[in-house]
Amino acid sequence: MFDINPMYKSLLVGAVLAILWALEAIYPMFHFKKGRVKHDASNITLGVLNAMLVGFIFAGLIVSVTEWAAKEQFGLLNIWALNPYVELLIGLLMFDCWQYCWHRLNHKVGFFWRFHAVHHSDAAMDASTAVRFHTVEIIYSASIRLLVLPLLGFSVSQLVVYELIVLPIILFHHSNIAIPAMLDKCLRVFIVTPRMHWVHHSDIKEETDSNYSSLLSVWDRLFASFRLREDPQNIRLGLGDEFDQLARGSLLGILKQPFNKKLYATSSQKDKASIS
Numbered sequence: 469m470f471d472i473n474p475m476y477k478s479l480l481v482g483a484v485l486a487i488l489w490a491l492e493a494i495y496p497m498f499h500f501k502k503g504r505v506k507h508d509a510s511n512i513t514l515g516v517l518n519a520m521l522v523g524f525i526f527a528g529l530i531v532s533v534t535e536w537a538a539k540e541q542f543g544l545l546n547i548w549a550l551n552p553y554v555e556l557l558i559g560l561l562m563f564d565c566w567q568y569c570w571h572r573l574n575h576k577v578g579f580f581w582r583f584h585a586v587h588h589s590d591a592a593m594d595a596s597t598a599v600r601f602h603t604v605e606i607i608y609s610a611s612i613r614l615l616v617l618p619l620l621g622f623s624v625s626q627l628v629v630y631e632l633i634v635l636p637i638i639l640f641h642h643s644n645i646a647i648p649a650m651l652d653k654c655l656r657v658f659i660v661t662p663r664m665h666w667v668h669h670s671d672i673k674e675e676t677d678s679n680y681s682s683l684l685s686v687w688d689r690l691f692a693s694f695r696l697r698e699d700p701q702n703i704r705l706g707l708g709d710e711f712d713q714l715a716r717g718s719l720l721g722i723l724k725q726p727f728n729k730k731l732y733a734t735s736s737q738k739d740k741a742s743i744s
Contacts, residue, residue, distance in 0.1 A: 476628075476632060477628065477631050477632060477635065478519070480632060480635065480636060481599075481635050481636075481639065484595075484635075484636045484639050484640070485512070485595055485596070485639055488594075488595040488639055488640065488643045488645065489508070489594075489595060489596075491643070491645050492594050492595065492643055492644045492645055495645050495646045495647075496644050496645070496646060497644055497645065497646040497662070497666075497700070497701060498592075498593075498644050498701070498705065500591075500592040500644075501592075503592075504592070504594075507592050507594075507596070508594065508596040510600075510718055510719045510722060511590070511596035511597060511599060511600040511722075512596050512599060513719055514599070514600055514601070514603075514719055514722060514723075515596075515598075515599025515600065515601075516599075517603070518599070518601060518603055518606045519599075521603065521606065521607075522606060522610050525607075525610070526610045526611075526613075526614070529614055530613070530614065530617065530624060530627070531624055533614050533617060533618045534617055534618060534622065534623050534624050534627075536618065537617070537618035537621055538621070538623065542618055542621065543617075543618050543619055543620055543621025543622070544562070544619070544620055544621050545558065545559050545620060545621030545622065545623075545626075546621035547621065555626075556626055556629065559620065559621075559622050559626045559630075560626070560629070560630050560633070561684075562620050562622075563616075563620060563622055563626075563627075563630055564630070564634070564681075564682060564683045564684050564687070565687060566616055566620070567634075567681075567682040567683070568680050568681050568682065568687040568688075568691070570609070570612070571680040571681075571682065572680045572691075572693070574605075575676070575677060575680070580605070580608075582726045583602040583604045583605040583608075583726050584601075584602075584605055585707060585711070585725070585726070586600065586601065586602040586605070586722055586725050586726065587600055587601050587602075587605075588669060588676065588706070588707055589706055589707045589711040589725060590669075590705070590706060591704075591705050591706030591707075591711075592705070593642060593644065593666075593669050593705045593706075594642065594643060594644040595639045595640075595642050595643040595644070596642075597642045597669075598638045598639045598642040600722065602722070602723065602725070602726060603723065604726065630683075633683065634682055634683045637659050637660060637682075637683055638660075638682060638683075640661075640662070641659075641660045641661055641662050641664065641665040642662075642665060643662060644662075645662060647661075647662060649663070656685050657685070658684065658685065659683060659684060659685060660679070660681050660682065660683065660684075660685050661685075662700075663696065663697075663700050664679045664681075664685060664688075664694075664696065665679060666697075666700050666703050666705070667679050667695050667696060667697050667700070667703065668680070669703075669705050669706070670697075670703045670704065670705065671704045671705065671706050671707055671708045672704075674695075675695060675697070675703075677693070678693050678694065678695035679693065679694065679695060680693055711725075711731065
């Protein structure tokens with residue numbers, strides 16, 4: 469019933485990214501220095517390479533583990549006898565909650581943070597930042613997903629439905645678009661919005677340690693990690709001076725960042741004031 473071609477995901481991401489890229493040029497919230505094309509090209513190139521890698525290594529594995537779970541009636545959704553639409557809704561909620569927990573864990577565990585910080589070190593955050601993740605993080609996240617999917621009983625089709633919903637919203641809440649405050653307020657009753665996620669990308673520790681949700685904003689409210697700023701235009705994005713100066717936005721610089729001992733040693737001396 470939910471058999472959807474995974475290729476739609478790539479087409480949707482490309483279309484939404486193009487629309488947001490144009491809107492960011494017309495209605496930006498933050499005015500960054502020159503070099504937007506180079507900055508976005510590095511982020512998008514990394515995102516494309518990661519997507520190709522995941523498709524090559526993990527696509528078949530995901531199909532195998534989900535089909536095994538269905539055949540063996542393993543996993544929560546396979547145990548419960550539910551209407552397909554109810555099953556989809558519950559599955560989406562459970563998986564989105566997992567995404568919240570996994571994101572929060574990436575901020576709390578030192579090894580995970582070292583690689584996740586690549587995403588946060590972008591001091592010129594825009595929609596392209598949504599696909600800026602270190603390849604090592606992509607690999608271990610996809611590996612963990614191979615365990616989570618059968619435990620939930622999540623099928624490939626249900627996963628595709630979730631990604632078709634969540635990916636445009638992730639691109640949107642990373643975007644550098646000055647949407648009206650009232651519109652943002654209405655939207656964030658349900659979903660994560662730019663004014664929520666800009667706070668998460670602040671270089672202030674207490675703000676970085678907030679707003680972990682990917683799709684639904686309810687998880688941050690439920691788990692007491694919801695935070696807003698009355699002056700979002702004054703948020704300093706990125707991870708502070710050390711990262712801004714030493715972790716430049718070239719593709720090679722992005723990939724080398726987690727292995728920069730000087731960079732992380734300096735951050736540790738400050739008790740993770742900027743990056744935890």
